[in-house]
Amino acid sequence: MSASTLRIALVGNPNCGKTALFNQLTGGRQKVANYAGVTVERKEGRFTAPSGRVLHLLDLPGTYSFDATSPDEQITRDVLEGKYPGEAVPDLVVCVADATNLRLHLRFVLEVKRLGLPVVLALNMMDAARRRGIAIDVAELSRRLGVPVVETVAVKRDGVKALIARVDGAIPEAPPAQPDDAASRADLHAQVRELMAATVTMPRATAKIDDALDHWALHPVFGLAILTVVMFLVFQAVYAAGKPMSDLIGDGFGWLGAHATAWMPAGPLQSLVVDGVFGGLGTVVGFLPVILVLFFFILVLEESGYLPRAAFLLDRLMVSVGLTGRSFIPLLSSFACAIPGIMGTRSITDPRDRLSTILVAPLMTCSARLPVYALLIGAFIPTRRVLGIFNMQGLVLFALYAIGILGAMLVGWVMKKLRRDRSEHALLMELPSYRLPNVRDVAIGLWERGMIFMKRLTGVILGLTILMWFLSTFPSAPAGATGPAIDYSFAGYIGRGLQVIFAPLGFNWQMSVSLIPAFAARETAVAALATVYAVGGEGADGAGLAQALAANFSLASALSLMVWFAFAPQCMSTLAVIRRETNSWRNVGISFGYMFAVAYVASFLTYQIASWLT
Ligand SMILES: Nc1nc2c(ncn2[C@@H]2O[C@H](COP(=O)(O)OP(=O)(O)OP(=O)(O)O)[C@@H](O)[C@H]2O)c(=O)[nH]1
């Protein structure tokens, strides 16, 4: 390694702010959240220090100890021991510790020191430590540990100055490597106690507010009531705040489409722009605000430290259905997308629990399904108020999310019954401190979500929409045809072919054909329906599509389609990730097979019951 590029690895216990430091130093946008196990992979970045030297920074998954057992902890260990394929041992280890929780974090610092690599200790969250009246004698701590110690506040721009200055200077001498055996391990506890006594003064009650809040938030009855109310309000807010913005965007695209019709000569190009791009894609863009409002709430809840409390509350329930409290965070990530959710299961130690979580993660409603739900709800569910205060559309959306969760619990329970080993694991998890959400982190999170959506839109969704337009436009109707031209198109043929399978669920051919592109990206179902109906001469913009749907589907069919999207095998990328994470095609088969069966039966029942009732 040349002297001008220094390779630095960030290590530490989970949730101490490694990724926040990484982002602050490199200008990166890796995910930061107030709970353990957010980072599950190594992430690389670089920055130029004031001296002009380029520093390579490696963000690593949090680790409680080197007796690593979960797949994500293993990565950190391999990197530090030089066993990670294609990765040299870092030149410098920046060990990050949460200054408000040194009793826990110092133990790992001592473990890192034994590796015999140059170490700098970053005491992070110094802002929070000061607020709580925790005083740390940094000079003494550094002298006793024999490693340089700097204070940092990873969430403030100038909070990392001291760290930059330190890593830009000479590399500190490496402490001697020490063997890692049971006797020396037992010794760590005594050493931590000694260090704490000599260097840290803590006010007697450090976390009075946390305790008071937890008294209510973790209460077996009130806690669950609070959780229910919080989730419920979030969905109401998604409708109250997101829907009007979505409508505005839909109207905007409708207007653009109308102008394009007026300006462009009639013909296939006009049809592509108006029906394909403005009609299909425009309809999907309209749902961006709904997604952003939902994620605003999820991010705020994440940052506040409330979510792991929810995991704690639900642990007993999760264990009884064969999952664990540890499944909570990966399942929660799956509301964004099943892919990070499935990758997040790397923090689950027990392979059996991990597999159950991977198999049910796709049942959580990912954000790609939100446009489909929002479109169908907008077209079929009246905007009535329920009990004077609740918005009916918000209630239906809540119910759709709820059936995904209930479905996951049921599947988990069945898997539990099917396996021989019924042992249960106690949940040991650290509850992070409550924290006021950092505006920058929430903003970054929303920006990231928005960009993911826009990238899908201008990539895979655009491509599929154009393909859908092509399939529904060609071949054109033969001379003397009597039915609508679209009936003679490829889409018409494929749709009618598929309808043989889907007719018992109440899907017409347009719905059936829209399921194909949805398998690549769920949102495309909306674009595909918009395009098929627009080419067929009905409704080009968002509102028009809702009308076209209302005119062509029955309520029972619409409900059946929503239920289908709640359970159906998720997109190809999810199946690919299941294959990668479990290294088994069998699991891909199980996942696809059971979801298809559940979706088919559930939609069939929904359609039959709803038709009978209406
Ligand atoms: N007040 C304050 N909050 C911080 C500071 N550093 C990080 N945080 C917050 O601490 C939480 C955890 O930060 P992350 O960067 O995700 O922690 P991590 O160490 O990468 O966690 P894992 O990836 O799970 O190991 C987030 O809510 C951050 O906003 C700090 O110096 N002060």
Ligand SMILES: [Mg+2]
């Ligand atoms: Mg992290």
